[in-house]
Amino acid sequence: DAGITQSPRHKVTETGTPxxxxxxxxxxxxxxxxxxxxxxxxxxxIHYSYGVKDTDKGxxxxxxxxxxxKTEDFLLTLExxxxxxxxxxxxxxxxxxxxxxxxxxxxxxx
Amino acid sequence: xxxVEQSPQxxxxxxxxxxxxxxxxxVGISALHWLQQHPGGGIVSLFMLSSGKKxxxxxxxxxxxxxxxxxLHITASHPRxxxxxxxxxxxxxxxxxxxxxxxxxxxxxxx
Numbered sequence: 001d002a003g004i005t006q007s008p009r010h011k012v013t014e015t016g017t018p019x020x021x022x023x024x025x026x027x028x029x030x031x032x033x034x035x036x037x038x039x040x041x042x043x044x045x046i047h048y049s050y051g052v053k054d055t056d057k058g059x060x061x062x063x064x065x066x067x068x069x070k071t072e073d074f075l076l077t078l079e080x081x082x083x084x085x086x087x088x089x090x091x092x093x094x095x096x097x098x099x100x101x102x103x104x105x106x107x108x109x110x
Numbered sequence: 111x112x113x114v115e116q117s118p119q120x121x122x123x124x125x126x127x128x129x130x131x132x133x134x135x136x137v138g139i140s141a142l143h144w145l146q147q148h149p150g151g152g153i154v155s156l157f158m159l160s161s162g163k164k165x166x167x168x169x170x171x172x173x174x175x176x177x178x179x180x181x182l183h184i185t186a187s188h189p190r191x192x193x194x195x196x197x198x199x200x201x202x203x204x205x206x207x208x209x210x211x212x213x214x215x216x217x218x219x220x221x
Binding site (some may be wrong): 031040041042043044045048050058059089090094097098099100101103104 | 114141143151152153154155157196198206207208209210211212213214
């Protein structure tokens with residue numbers, strides 16, 4: 001157990017509203033990731049972080065921003081939610097090359 | 111950039127059968143990952159391997175670096191093995207920080 005929690009676990013929001021998802025880890029891991037998982041696609045990287053205030057874009061970063069002001073928290077923000085962002089979002093950390101995943105957040109944009 | 115393919119997409123088996131799931135990738139890598147996603151949605155790392163074979167209980171993972179191919183085997187399958195099995199490789203051979211994931215193999219094992 002890599003001590004990863006995500007909040008909220010479920011959220012329903014309306015198109016056009018901003019949404020922030022939180023990933024929290026307790027073991028001081030340097031690398032943190034945000035993925036989305038959709039039917040017919042593998043997990044796809046949205047953004048990742050390799051340290052406090054060090055972030056980089058992934059494959060599907062449009063419409064998302066991230067922040068990491070402290071080691072333990074990695075925030076994912078949907079600036080103006082759209083129905084295409086309805087998905088399950090997973091946070092992960094990397095430890096010695098292996099990735100460990102949080103429980104996921106199911107987001108529905110209506 | 112690497113590409114990863116898994117086969118089959120879906121697999122059904124009777125309890126006790128030997129299961130094989132395959133993963134192929136296009137660019138040389140340092141390590142390949144096998145993950146399991148439970149019906150409830152949680153994702154667990156099963157193996158990370160860079161050569162040869164690894165075994166954990168009834169699960170065996172093998173990799174052939176020259177052929178850019180890996181297999182995940184389940185011996186004496188059980189209904190609790192029902193899950194989606196996902197293969198992942200580094201997006202680029204020299205950067206192991208970012209992974210790309212296969213679309214998964216959905217396994218159902220019936221009693």
